[in-house]
Amino acid sequence: MENKAADFINSLKENLSELPEDERLNVILYYEEYLNDARDSGKDVDEVIKSLGNPSDIAAVIMAEVSFNQARNKPGIKNFNKVIKNIFLGVSGPFGYFIRTIYLIIAYGLIIIFTGASLASLLCAVTGFAGLLYEAFKIPSAFAGERLGTIGMSLFALGVFALLSYAFFIFSKWLVSRATETIRKMVRKNIHQKSYKAMAEKKKQGSGKLIPLALSVVIIAGLILSVASGLPIKLFYIFNSMKPENFKLAVSEYSADGVRKIKITTEHSCVKLVNDNTKPGKIVITYEQPDWLDYKETSNNGEIVFKESSNGRLPLFNLVSLHESRTDVTVYLPDDLNVDLIEIGSRGGYVYISDILQNIGVETYTGGIYLDISHIKEPYSINAKTESGRIEADWIPDKYKGNSEISYSQQNAEKTIDLFSTRGNIEIE
Amino acid sequence: MKKGLLDVCVLHVLKNGDTYGYKLTQEITELLEVSESALYPVLRRLENQGYLITYSAEFSGRLRKYYRITDLGVRRLNEYIQELLELKRVIDAVTGGNRDGE
Numbered sequence: 001m002e003n004k005a006a007d008f009i010n011s012l013k014e015n016l017s018e019l020p021e022d023e024r025l026n027v028i029l030y031y032e033e034y035l036n037d038a039r040d041s042g043k044d045v046d047e048v049i050k051s052l053g054n055p056s057d058i059a060a061v062i063m064a065e066v067s068f069n070q071a072r073n074k075p076g077i078k079n080f081n082k083v084i085k086n087i088f089l090g091v092s093g094p095f096g097y098f099i100r101t102i103y104l105i106i107a108y109g110l111i112i113i114f115t116g117a118s119l120a121s122l123l124c125a126v127t128g129f130a131g132l133l134y135e136a137f138k139i140p141s142a143f144a145g146e147r148l149g150t151i152g153m154s155l156f157a158l159g160v161f162a163l164l165s166y167a168f169f170i171f172s173k174w175l176v177s178r179a180t181e182t183i184r185k186m187v188r189k190n191i192h193q194k195s196y197k198a199m200a201e202k203k204k205q206g207s208g209k210l211i212p213l214a215l216s217v218v219i220i221a222g223l224i225l226s227v228a229s230g231l232p233i234k235l236f237y238i239f240n241s242m243k244p245e246n247f248k249l250a251v252s253e254y255s256a257d258g259v260r261k262i263k264i265t266t267e268h269s270c271v272k273l274v275n276d277n278t279k280p281g282k283i284v285i286t287y288e289q290p291d292w293l294d295y296k297e298t299s300n301n302g303e304i305v306f307k308e309s310s311n312g313r314l315p316l317f318n319l320v321s322l323h324e325s326r327t328d329v330t331v332y333l334p335d336d337l338n339v340d341l342i343e344i345g346s347r348g349g350y351v352y353i354s355d356i357l358q359n360i361g362v363e364t365y366t367g368g369i370y371l372d373i374s375h376i377k378e379p380y381s382i383n384a385k386t387e388s389g390r391i392e393a394d395w396i397p398d399k400y401k402g403n404s405e406i407s408y409s410q411q412n413a414e415k416t417i418d419l420f421s422t423r424g425n426i427e428i429e
Numbered sequence: 430m431k432k433g434l435l436d437v438c439v440l441h442v443l444k445n446g447d448t449y450g451y452k453l454t455q456e457i458t459e460l461l462e463v464s465e466s467a468l469y470p471v472l473r474r475l476e477n478q479g480y481l482i483t484y485s486a487e488f489s490g491r492l493r494k495y496y497r498i499t500d501l502g503v504r505r506l507n508e509y510i511q512e513l514l515e516l517k518r519v520i521d522a523v524t525g526g527n528r529d530g531e
Binding site: 027029030036041052053058061065 | 449
């Protein structure tokens, strides 16, 4: 008789092994006391144990109850997993299994997706913030406005992504509590619902408002800072291929005599080579200089060199300069010019060459290349190649064309034009 | 429905005085046909929700756990009773209808 009671308690202990220690002790003490009281009141303990039922069934109900409570108090993936694990202990019937499984797959999938989205947004917030902040401190301190504006942008990115992350987090928590509540209803019906809801709402009011409020402040502060600096407008102009409102016009004039080589390199300003005879015997270079770019121009030993560079004023310049700036470097060349080589390089700007026949080499990264050679009478050769752009030159016969490259040569050609773009398109007329 | 009624019965019994697990079970099973092992989770939940508190007292050389209803529990019981009265009104009106209202 006493053995049966000990067996019952031991079996209960085993079935509850996953419960926290104090919770399990609570159950054991309850049933020990229960059996003692039953015996003291003259009952047959054997009978009492029989009417209590199977220890594993008792344990299943308790486990489910405990996991519901945990998921309700701290809705997260971990506690939801416990709910899922425990509810199947008490199911009966294949249909119950089927319905519950379907429901679980959907609920679980949604919860995983939104938890993942929350984590991803958080990652975006951190990297966006850190990256832009790093950019901000790369900007020379002379450009305090741009530096502040970039800090503003970093705050804005932090706020927006963190808020998004928070929203996803709250939503996944809400999903967990909804799913838990539904599962609980599937397992057993209960008229407690109302009080649970009241409890949940009470909790929300306590702590939920502070984080979104703080993040909104960060977003607004970041927005004000960056807009005040004028940085977004500048970037908007660039990314919409508009000429900036302010630029300095620099003009320089060289005698064409003795010039053997011209070399023009830009970050993302456009380069134009045009034929112009209003000043015979002169090479004229004009440059529309925006406030975020510097340039250096030299003329030595028959070599004219123009080089554009960033003055560090724009954040994320490597990204920005993939897009062309509509500020032009225009080189006016007279008819009778004869140089060995004209070399043009631009990262993001496009290159435009019209009615010029010299030995020319052009290389761009994302900028396009436009060559108009339709008015040239003398024979010439053209080599054009692009890695991921496309080449348009309908008038050149197919036999000169390869896969994304052209090698076209006329008889007795003395001058060669080489065009290369990594990602830009090449157009030849 | 029956398990909701279990909560009402527990709170009702406790309102008449503190008691311990075994005695509580005996009184409940007189009121309601329910498995003897169904009570522990209910007690635990009611305790978590603050409707009852527990304390230990010695009885013939061992400790016994007693359950006492709280003010919140009394309020909840009264709410239940209102709900049940409402239900009873409906059942009376629809004589011969569904007996337990589910």
